[in-house]
Amino acid sequence: MPFANIKVPQAALTTAQKEEIVHRVTAMFVDYFSEAARPHAMVLIEEVPDGGYGRADEVFVIPDAYRATS
Structure with a gap:
């Protein structure tokens, strides 16, 4: 079973963007x-x-401008 684990900052992607990632990665697996x-x-x-x-000792916090809006 092909498996991809993608980690992203919380609230950085919309539900639609996550769905698109799932579809594109699945398509890539099918291609291979x-x-x-x-x-x-x-x-x-x-x-x-x-x-x-x-x-490198820097803790990340996503800026508001990069947060998903829905």
Whole structure:
């Protein structure tokens, strides 16, 4: 079973954007593994809360301008 785990900042994507990611990643799996992979493809989008991730000692908080509106 092909599996993708995508982590994004909380509230950065709309429901429609998440659905599009699921469809596109599933299509990519089908391109690589054939149509037989479609019913077994798993795409997990995890939202990480503000302050729950960082790099090089910097904790990230998503700016309001980048938050999804719906």
